[in-house]
Amino acid sequence: xxxxxxxxxxxxxxxxxxxxxxxxxxxxxxxxxxxxxxxxxxxxxxxxxxxxxxxxxxxxxxxxxxxxxxxxxxxxxxxxxxxxxxxxxxxxxxxxxxxxxxxxxxxxxxxxxxxxxxxxxxxxxxxxxxxxxxxxxxxxxxxxxxxxxxxxxxxxxxxxxxxxxxxxxxxxxxxxxxxxxxxxxxxxxxxxxxxxxxxxxxxxxxxxxxxxxxxxxxxxxxxxxxxxxxxxxxxxxxxxxxxxxxxxxxxxxxxxxxxxxxxxxxxxxxxxxxxxxxxxxxxxxxxxxxxxxxxxxxxxxxxxxxxxxxxxxxxxxxxxxxxxxxxxxxxxxx
Amino acid sequence: xxxxxxxxxxxxxxxxxxxxxxxxxxxxxxxxxxxxxxxxxxxxxxxxxxxxxxxxxxxxxxxxxxxxxxxxxxxxxxxxxxxxxxxxxxxxxxxxxxxxxxxxxxxxxxxxxxxxxxxxxxxxxxxxxxxxxxxxxxxxxxxxxxxxxxxxxxxxxxxxxxxxxxxxxxxxxxxxxxxxxxxxxxxxxxxxxxxxxxxxxxxxxxxxxxxxxxxxxxxxxxxxxxxxxxxxxxxxxxxxxxxxxxxxxxxxxxxxxxxxxxxxxxxxxxx
Numbered sequence: 001x002x003x004x005x006x007x008x009x010x011x012x013x014x015x016x017x018x019x020x021x022x023x024x025x026x027x028x029x030x031x032x033x034x035x036x037x038x039x040x041x042x043x044x045x046x047x048x049x050x051x052x053x054x055x056x057x058x059x060x061x062x063x064x065x066x067x068x069x070x071x072x073x074x075x076x077x078x079x080x081x082x083x084x085x086x087x088x089x090x091x092x093x094x095x096x097x098x099x100x101x102x103x104x105x106x107x108x109x110x111x112x113x114x115x116x117x118x119x120x121x122x123x124x125x126x127x128x129x130x131x132x133x134x135x136x137x138x139x140x141x142x143x144x145x146x147x148x149x150x151x152x153x154x155x156x157x158x159x160x161x162x163x164x165x166x167x168x169x170x171x172x173x174x175x176x177x178x179x180x181x182x183x184x185x186x187x188x189x190x191x192x193x194x195x196x197x198x199x200x201x202x203x204x205x206x207x208x209x210x211x212x213x214x215x216x217x218x219x220x221x222x223x224x225x226x227x228x229x230x231x232x233x234x235x236x237x238x239x240x241x242x243x244x245x246x247x248x249x250x251x252x253x254x255x256x257x258x259x260x261x262x263x264x265x266x267x268x269x270x271x272x273x274x275x276x277x278x279x280x281x282x283x284x285x286x287x288x289x290x291x292x293x294x295x296x297x298x299x300x301x302x303x304x305x306x307x308x309x310x311x312x313x314x315x316x317x318x319x320x321x322x323x324x325x326x327x328x329x330x331x332x333x334x
Numbered sequence: 335x336x337x338x339x340x341x342x343x344x345x346x347x348x349x350x351x352x353x354x355x356x357x358x359x360x361x362x363x364x365x366x367x368x369x370x371x372x373x374x375x376x377x378x379x380x381x382x383x384x385x386x387x388x389x390x391x392x393x394x395x396x397x398x399x400x401x402x403x404x405x406x407x408x409x410x411x412x413x414x415x416x417x418x419x420x421x422x423x424x425x426x427x428x429x430x431x432x433x434x435x436x437x438x439x440x441x442x443x444x445x446x447x448x449x450x451x452x453x454x455x456x457x458x459x460x461x462x463x464x465x466x467x468x469x470x471x472x473x474x475x476x477x478x479x480x481x482x483x484x485x486x487x488x489x490x491x492x493x494x495x496x497x498x499x500x501x502x503x504x505x506x507x508x509x510x511x512x513x514x515x516x517x518x519x520x521x522x523x524x525x526x527x528x529x530x531x532x533x534x535x536x537x538x539x540x541x542x543x544x545x546x547x548x549x550x551x552x553x554x555x556x557x558x559x560x561x562x563x564x565x566x567x568x569x570x571x572x573x574x575x576x577x578x579x580x581x582x583x584x585x586x587x588x589x590x591x592x593x594x595x596x597x598x599x600x601x602x603x604x605x
Contacts, residue, residue, distance in 0.1 A: 011601060066434070066602055069437070069438050070437060070438070071434050071437045071438065071600070071602055072600070072601070072602055073598050073599075087598070090437060091440050091441075091442070092440070094438055094439050094440035095440040097438065099435075099438045101434065101435075104430070104431060104432065104434070104435070106435050108352055110355075111352055111355070115352065119348055119349065119352055122344070122345050122348045123345055123349075123439050123440070123441055124439075124440060125341065125440075
């Protein structure tokens with residue numbers, strides 16, 4: 001479905017000059033610096049896969065997606081998506097893909113949701129009966145009915161995202177790109193988005209490429225993930241293998257009562273990684289130790305005011321890859 | 335190919351309809367804005383009339399003939415400004431990164447940008463142009479021949495196309511820089527202001543600019559020589575007044591090519 005070979009994108013950031021004269025000079029004098037947003041990235045996505053495209057902010061995730069939709073023309077490299085070269089056959093590709101940008105809507109701001117969906121029917125030239133069938137399905141899957149007549153600007157972020165998801169699949173694209181689809185959503189709304197994506201992948205066979213910096217999205221949805229950092233491909237392989245090596249650790253954060261101490265606390269699979277005033281960070285392997293049993297053994301040792309559990313962040317896993325020298329699995333399966 | 339264009343126009347009509355329904359929600363201010371735009375241009379016309387009360391004629395053209403130029407330019411500029419509203423607000427589309435969604439839809443980008451915005455208040459500008467043009471035609475007493483009757487609407491359409499293309503070029507620059515694009519208003523507003531006077535009053539380079547760079551002279555002044563039956567002080571060949579549609583089409587095609595180049599330079603802001 002997607003083939004990318006050596007994709008690179010560099011920007012030339014011109015020196016900023018003020019005012020009208022400055023702008024004119026910027027047009028002529030091109031001094032500035034080059035920003036290499038994406039460097040030499042290659043991968044394949046097979047039909048029916050859900051692939052997580054993961055990296056910290058500014059890693060080049062969106063830039064990659066934008067090249068694969070045809071929004072941006074790459075500086076170097078090749079790609080075919082659904083049989084098209086995105087930046088040369090952008091309009092033909094457009095009806096084969098659905099695109100959801102988490103931070104901006106595809107819907108008409110001033111119009112009720114249903115009118116946006118109907119406009120998109122014309123834009124994508126969806127036959128009336130197919131449109132009606134899809135709309136009925138989306139209304140029940142995404143529970144759109146309570147806000148179908150509400151102008152998009154009045155929708156909550158979660159509702160808007162559900163509207164955007166419906167808008168992206170009404171023309172039955174075989175491939176769906178999602179750029180940070182869960183950003184800013186609460187736990188319930190996130191779960192709903194994930195459930196929807198899993199379902200259209202399972203039932204309609206829609207191929208999904210999603211960027212996120214929330215590892216929970218990947219764990220719930222993807223068997224395969226691609227990690228990029230500072231524009232470079234760092235890992236392309238199974239989510240499970242990566243979790244086993246780097247992601248099975250969680251951190252228990254406990255606030256002790258004033259004067260209390262847990263110095264000398266020892267347990268298999270648990271490591272005291274940081275101490276700051278009354279606060280202690282205990283890293284534990286969740287395959288070996290359950291959070292509940294760890295908490296009770298800490299509480300048994302010293303009075304505790306507060307506890308919290310931190311999931312590993314993508315930055316931690318990336319650090320682990322750099323430190324542990326995890327070899328990226330073959331990025332391209334020929 | 336034809337059915338392709340037809341389908342795109344149908345989509346365009348829907349999109350414009352949607353945009354208008356959005357605007358109609360604020361009906362009161364809507365009527366006030368049309369009246370306001372009408373008024374602003376009226377002041378301009380009075381300035382020209384005052385000029386005449388002092389000089390009697392401009393470059394050998396009397397008040398009615400200059401009013402004809404004014405009406406022609408004003409009408410076509412107003413219609414173009416209305417149709418090309420999407421171009422005037424294009425820098426916002428680039429700034430907010432909303433152009434991304436234009437690019438992922440299976441409809442032409444120019445059409446989508448045009449359909450995204452339609453400032454109905456600009457109808458006021460066109461309306462005033464039509465009134466002045468009508469008055470001027472009555473005042474000058476044009477000798478109507480079949481040729482002139484047929485050519486006048488062609489001239490108007492050509493001028494509209496040329497001004498829309500000018501707005502398009504102004505928008506295209508946003509692909510490279512969104513700083514200080516107001517500088518380019520010199521070409522749109524400035525161009526239409528200059529077209530309100532007979533071209534032969536301008537000197538060398540300015541006249542060349544208005545003929546061969548931005549061919550406003552070809553769509554307003556030169557056709558008016560024929561329509562008003564005026565002698566050509568520039569001594570150009572006799573067929574030149576009839577080149578309005580050719581000049582407008584050529585300019586529009588150049589603008590479209592520039593636009594396509596711009597789309598490939600689009601950098602998409604934000605994440």
